């Protein structure tokens with residue numbers, strides 16, 4: 001590993017809410033993979049920052065995934081990464097480590113505090129990146145534009161540091177079982193009243209199915225092919241036997257069949273499960289950008305020319321009202 005010092009790559013981890021079991025969110029390990037590659041390209045070290053309750057213990061496992069130096073702020077006022085306080089904490093870590101690049105998870109919280117951090121540091125921000133590279137100008141951040149139809153490479157060499165948010169599911173998770181990591185270093189962060197106008201006192205899943213959609217290992221999602229809201233029980237039943245979270249296309253969310261927090265896609269959640277089952281979903285590009293990071297995609301659609309079949313690992317051409325109950329029944333045994 002490169003020696004840890006100034007000019008490194010700083011990655012910011014994220015803890016799951018206590019109600020979701022606590023610990024590190026998968027996005028934290030994806031940033032290790034992303035950050036290590038950028039650090040190697042720049043010939044520099046990888047530094048991690050973790051804050052909130054339990055950050056110290058979590059930082060050991062995180063560091064073992066391949067981080068050279070890990071800073072921790074054990075402060076429950078940073079739980080859930082409230083934007084103002086998180087901005088102060090990351091800015092403090094930037095002042096401490098003088099990194100060349102800062103990578104922030106493109107989660108709900110990260111998307112909130114990253115622009116504030118960039119404004120505070122008076123530097124550029126590349127948002128929602130799906131790939132990262134390094135050339136003579138420094139970081140090259142690839143991000144989708146025009147609803148995901150086009151990808152653009154962003155270079156902003158005059159920025160120091162170069163700040164980017166990384167879309168969850170865009171990188172493989174680094175393996176934390178590699179051995180011992182560095183001893184976490186406490187970082188002092190002063191939070192004044194002005195930094196605490198917003199504090200997150202509790203994070204709660206809104207209702208069944210919403211819990212952990214972004215981090216779920218299995219997702220069963222339904223679309224307009226279900227014809228009417230009550231038929232979503234077919235999706236819920238299959239999700240139930242698979243232990244999966246329920247997702248939805250925008251068409252059914254806009255129709256008021258499902259809550260927005262279940263929407264997968266460009267204007268909804270990005271998911272990267274092991275298995276994604278798409279039921280009666282056509283596969284519009286705006287939906288695909290939210291789920292194409294799944295390891296396996298199974299699509300059920302009666303139209304053999306539906307675009308979803310171009311992305312699916314396994315396709316079932318058939319009537320979902322016959323196919324889905326049959327799968328659920330078979331799995332119930």
Ligand SMILES: Cc1cc2nc3c(=O)[nH]c(=O)nc-3n(C[C@H](O)[C@H](O)[C@H](O)COP(=O)(O)OP(=O)(O)OC[C@H]3O[C@@H](n4cnc5c(N)ncnc54)[C@H](O)[C@@H]3O)c2cc1C
Pocket residue numbers: 147222223224225226248249250251252263264265266267268269279280281282283284285286287290300301302303306318319320321
């Ligand atoms: C700026 C912008 C942002 C957007 N963001 C999102 C987003 O975040 N997420 C998102 O999902 N969409 C998004 N969209 C909308 C997107 O373009 C599509 O309109 C939407 O994804 C379509 O939803 P759908 O697949 O459920 O419906 P449809 O496109 O109507 O597809 C329904 C499918 O069901 C199949 N079907 C019908 N009956 C049966 C049956 N009995 N058995 C099996 N299959 C059947 C049909 O063959 C069809 O393929 C966005 C659009 C725009 C312009």
